[in-house]
Structures are given as C-alpha cells and as structure tokens.
Amino acid sequence: MQLDSATLLIASFCTTLVQGLLLLFFWWQDRKAKALGVWGSAFIIGSVGVGLFAGRGVIPDVLSIIVANALILVAYGLCWAGVRLFEGLRTSVLAIVAAPLIWVLACLDERIIGSQPTRTAIMSVLIAVLCGASTVEFWRGRAERLASRRPLIGLFGACALIYGVRSVYGSLPYPVGGNPAAGPGWYAAFAFFIFVSISIMAFLFVALSKERMEASQRHNAAVDPVTGVLRRGAFMLQAARLVAHYAIERRPVCLLLIDFTAPGGIVDDAMLRRFAAQTLDLLKPNDLLSRMGQNEFACVLTNVTHNDAVPIGESIHAMVACDRALPQGARARIGIASSTQVGHDVRTLVEAADAALERGRQRDEGVVLYHPSLERAVGEAIASAAGRIIPFTGRDRAWHR
Incomplete structure (x- = not known):
C-alpha cells in the first residue's frame, strides 16, 4: 500500500x-x-x-x-x-x-x-x-x-x-x-x-x-478547607492503611484525640489554622493529622510507644498554653491510646483514646493515657450523670459525636 x-x-x-x-x-x-x-x-x-x-x-x-x-x-x-x-x-x-x-x-x-x-x-x-x-x-x-x-x-x-x-x-x-x-x-x-x-x-x-x-x-x-489537614473520612481510610502496614511490620503506633478549647467556647478559623499548623510541626512526615469535629483533632503517631507518645502530647498541650497568639486560657486536652495496649485497629484506638479524653475532661487533666480501667470508670460517670447506671463498653458510646 x-x-x-x-x-x-x-x-x-x-x-x-x-x-x-x-x-x-x-x-x-x-x-x-x-x-x-x-x-x-x-x-x-x-x-x-x-x-x-x-x-x-x-x-x-x-x-x-x-x-x-x-x-x-x-x-x-x-x-x-x-x-x-x-x-x-x-x-x-x-x-x-x-x-x-x-x-x-x-x-x-x-x-x-x-x-x-x-x-x-x-x-x-x-x-x-x-x-x-x-x-x-x-x-x-x-x-x-x-x-x-x-x-x-x-x-x-x-x-x-x-x-x-x-x-x-x-x-x-x-x-x-x-x-x-x-x-x-x-x-x-x-x-x-x-x-x-x-x-x-x-x-x-x-x-x-x-x-x-x-x-x-x-x-x-x-482535606479540611479551614485547617488544610485531613477530614474525618479520609483520615479513617488513610489511618486504617497506615496502622495495618505497621501491624504487618510489628511496629507500634499511637493515636491522639485532641480537644482544642478557648474561653467562652468560641474557636474561630484563625485559631484552628494556627493550632493545626503548629501541631504539624511537632509531627513526623509519616504521621497523620485530622480535624475530626468542630474543635476536635486526631493524629496517628507512627513507630511510637505510649511512653514516647505522652511527651508529644504534653508538647502539644504546652504549645497551646504558651502561645501568645491564642486567647489566654486556650488549652488542649489530649487522650492517648497505643497499639501495644489495644492492638492495631483504628476504631479500637479511637475508642480507647476517646475514653482517655473523656477522663481528661472529667478531671480537667491535660494529657491522659488510656488504661482499660478508664472505660468502666468513664461509663459509670456518664450513666450517673444521666441518673441511671448501665454497663459500659467502648462500643456503647456513639462514634459520630
């Protein structure tokens, strides 16, 4: 042709x-x-x-x-x-x-x-x-x-x-x-x-x-448009893959739930952006940070035990307390859970960290490390406040708060 x-x-x-x-x-x-x-x-x-x-x-x-x-x-x-x-x-x-x-x-x-x-x-x-x-x-x-x-x-x-x-x-x-x-x-x-x-x-x-x-x-x-960090859904997907990867390699991970508050309960976008940016500076490149709710954040710390995660949580707590750009009285309460305590499952880690965070709210503590005894203690406190006593497990508390 x-x-x-x-x-x-x-x-x-x-x-x-x-x-x-x-x-x-x-x-x-x-x-x-x-x-x-x-x-x-x-x-x-x-x-x-x-x-x-x-x-x-x-x-x-x-x-x-x-x-x-x-x-x-x-x-x-x-x-x-x-x-x-x-x-x-x-x-x-x-x-x-x-x-x-x-x-x-x-x-x-x-x-x-x-x-x-x-x-x-x-x-x-x-x-x-x-x-x-x-x-x-x-x-x-x-x-x-x-x-x-x-x-x-x-x-x-x-x-x-x-x-x-x-x-x-x-x-x-x-x-x-x-x-x-x-x-x-x-x-x-x-x-x-x-x-x-x-x-x-x-x-x-x-x-x-x-x-x-x-x-x-x-x-x-x-990505959250205000802070530039992951949204809840994307965080749960990426965290699940990350935790599963570290489970295969038998390396520990920790999950931190952070409740960022300010006097009067008013936290504007500028404060959220500053908190997210400063928290990212404290994390490693492989770590994840997410905005889970209005003023709540979560982060996954890779290759870290609970003994190493507590100082990181304390650094975040001190950073907020000492930041002059934030309103006086702003603070961060942090609940910490480790895979060495509850295993390599993201939802279990979140529930455990949430139990620790709830104890921090009740006792007005800055950083609380998860312990199995916390779940029953927190559950009884919540039930008592409602005027009734019920058995408590991490699954009884609503995940989407």
Whole structure:
C-alpha cells in the first residue's frame, strides 16, 4: 500500500482543525483549564499552516512555504506555552514567536529559500527544540502523578528525536541519508506521523486536564478547607492503611484525640489554622493529622510507644498554653491510646483514646493515657450523670459525636 502525502496532509488539516475546536469547547466548559484554550488555539493555527502547506504548487510559494511553516512554528510554540501554563508558568509572547521569527528571517536569504534541504533542516531544528522544551516542562512536573503525563512526555520526546534526526538526515551520506529524504516516500511517512501524533496529542491533553480536575476534587473531598489537614473520612481510610502496614511490620503506633478549647467556647478559623499548623510541626512526615469535629483533632503517631507518645502530647498541650497568639486560657486536652495496649485497629484506638479524653475532661487533666480501667470508670460517670447506671463498653458510646 502506498501512502499519498497530499491526502494525508489534507486529512491532517481536517483532523487538527476539528480537534482544535474540540479543545476550545472543553476549555469553554471549564475556564479554569486555561491550558486547553492555549492548546486549542495552537491546533487551529497549526491546521491553517498544514492546509497552506498542502496547497504547495497551487498557491504562491510565499504562502505554502514561508507563511505555512511560520504558522506551524507558532502552533508548536503555543503548545510549549500551554505546557508551561499547565505547570503554572507564564511564557512571554516574544518566546512564543521566537521560532517563527527565526524562520522568516532565514527565508529572507535567497540561498535558504531556494534550497529545500536547508529549509527542511531549519524547520526540523526549530520544531525539535520546541518539542524538547515541552518534554522538559512535563518532566519537571512529574511529581504530580497524572496518568497521561508520561505518554505525553514520550510523545513530545519522540517528536523531538524524530525532528532532530530529520534535521541532519539530508546531510548524511547515501544510503543512510542524502537525496531520498526529499522523495515522496519520506514526505508521505512524515505526513502520516503528523496525522497520528496530533490525534494522540489532543486526546492526551484532554485526559490530562480531566485527571488534574479529578485529583483536585479528591483533594478537596479529603482535606479540611479551614485547617488544610485531613477530614474525618479520609483520615479513617488513610489511618486504617497506615496502622495495618505497621501491624504487618510489628511496629507500634499511637493515636491522639485532641480537644482544642478557648474561653467562652468560641474557636474561630484563625485559631484552628494556627493550632493545626503548629501541631504539624511537632509531627513526623509519616504521621497523620485530622480535624475530626468542630474543635476536635486526631493524629496517628507512627513507630511510637505510649511512653514516647505522652511527651508529644504534653508538647502539644504546652504549645497551646504558651502561645501568645491564642486567647489566654486556650488549652488542649489530649487522650492517648497505643497499639501495644489495644492492638492495631483504628476504631479500637479511637475508642480507647476517646475514653482517655473523656477522663481528661472529667478531671480537667491535660494529657491522659488510656488504661482499660478508664472505660468502666468513664461509663459509670456518664450513666450517673444521666441518673441511671448501665454497663459500659467502648462500643456503647456513639462514634459520630
């Protein structure tokens, strides 16, 4: 089967134009995805360049060679700018149009405009540089784990490599390079490569933006907007996995329940943010902190026994008491439970720490370490306050308070 380069170029023109319009449509639906708008504009401008290039021999050479290639370079420059915008970076207009300007200035030389191998080499070098720059920008942002990022790195890297080889292909001795680079087979193969690559690229751009949006939604669902720490549901899931991991390795964990209070019972958002930030400073990177309720927090301390957890709880208690930025009389009551006491189960740890915290409220103590005798003592106190005596276990007390 023989590929016809003109047909492939026309197909590339139509495909690129439609995909550019679709990218703009997706951007119109989600204006926060500004990179989609830049990429959509790049595809539309590139489609015009490909269309003019396909008209070679029918329209004037100034349009099919100089203008067409300049528009294609603008499209690649916008793709690079879109990648930078996706990574949170701005790109100057001069940087975007630098490659097209170099091309137009080069075409002012009659020796260049009259030499097809030279024109091919210049265009290939410029496109290879822009594709390579896009590859580097995507690679720098790899810490944000998005499924479509690596395919795009591979695609832009492959484009940079292929265009780089193309730039020197004509200067290599025959049969490795030489004149066949200007033959119809070469152009047909390259037109097919353009057709396939732009189709894949547009799909991956949309997928990448969707993945970031979903990741942002998951983050917002898992993180408390006031303090920036985990919400209750996300904390319970992550804590369960973390505790199970330490159970397999037979290493201890401790859970702290913290009741943060202020005079008059009024705790505003600024106080909560400050408390959460200062508490995080006292924890290790592997530890977890969560806002469990209005003024209640919980944290999981990894690879820590109850003897080590008590000083950490006392540090949190002292931090609140000594912080001049907080209202005078603000305090933190803390209940501590350890896996060495109740086992590696998150809910059991929470119930045990809650029993210790309740004892701290009753006796007005700052830090209380769980002991099995606390459950019955606390249960009897609660039942007595209600005017009746009932047997008490940790499961009798409502978890969602």
